[in-house]
Amino acid sequence: MEETPLASLSLTHVHYNPNDPLSFASAWLALIPQALCVVYATLIWSSREAEVMFMFAGQMGCEALNFVLKRIVKEERPKQMLGKGYGMPSSHAQFMAFFAVYLGLFLLCRHTTASSQSPTAIPFVMRVCITFAVCVAATSVAISRIYLNYHTQRQVLAGLGAGIVCALTWYLITGYLRMYGWVDWALDLTVSKFFRIRDLVVSEDLNEAGWQRWEEKQKLKRRGDSKHLATKSD
Template identity: 65%
Template sequence: MSTAPLASLSLTHVHYDPTDRLSYLCAFLALVPQGLCVAYATLVWSSREAEVLLMFAGQMGCEAVNWVLKRYIKEERPSQMHGKGYGMPSSHAQFVAFFSIYLTLFLLGRHTPHPSQTHTPLLLPERLGVSVLALGSAAAVAQSRIYLNYHTPRQVLVGCAAGAVCAVGWFVVTEWLRREGWVEWALETRVSRGLRVRDLVVTEDLVDAGWARWEERRRRKLVKRT
């Protein structure tokens, strides 16, 4: 048997106070970015939606900005924390700020489901509720980084600000790409056609994917039985 010391996987290794229930909850909140990456990958593979791909591209660009900022500013984490790497700005705060703000901009500014094109359209109050929930969840994740002493309040605030700037900036860029026809052009390329990339979520909800075909198949079965 090997006697080599074991190493900790830093991607998911979170320090917390086991005697503090709130600290325990914050440790799980620290895993939200990893969970969102899994959700991104799942949606990209299952939906092949252009808007999801654009949002994921912006999210990765936001992460690249954080990597550059940390190595440019070189501010250490709080002294009582054993975490590795620089702390300014908080990558967790920047990640969730981008996600929640871009999602809010999409739901309130770009997503326009039409009753004639979708069976279960999200109404404006519902989209507003989802946006508030996303923003509140992002705030909880950002606050957890302070509570666990991984970051100072200033590092978290700068992370949120950087994520917000990236989200608004990328939303403006994608809006320009759509208005100028670049998204439509990309969807007609051989690669996009081969990967079956589509652009339906702007006017339809993801839950409607394939629903019309299912309803038509169900209707034919009922007619055949009668």
């Protein structure tokens, strides 16, 4: 009996030149969008933050737009690449452009406007460094798609442009929802309270806020221990 030939899961299957270190590095860069999806899921489950959910919803909307655009344009990938599917625009470039631009806008604009009232907000220098690092990562992923011959320069530039437009549009939409109280309304719903959805990350660095609460708890514990020892010595 003839065996059915095995298929390859293209989601994580990346072609690269094993004799080229840059090609090997580019193959790993191609996995960053998948890794970020894991980060999204982890943050949503652990933090229950509304802003993270907003960003992930916009990210998925950006991916849906890429799916539609590829089937409208129907431009093939470079001839050197044996992979399947259309190449215009690059989904990797579009994904990373959205992530970098939206996160940068959040850190430098939305978080800044609310952080002046909170001592636990992320410091401005750190926000700038994070934004710069994410932009470098997005650029590296985009270049890697050209280096691996998965996309042409035009396809990557189109993906970057689409991702930037999606990020700007979604940032304005979420800003509108915040300005006119729709976010507060949604957070007051029973289902939001059941899942403990909150909106603290806009004005707080959750790691720093959590650390300060831990420090306060430890101080109270040390005071209690010292009082207990004093009472015991009497």
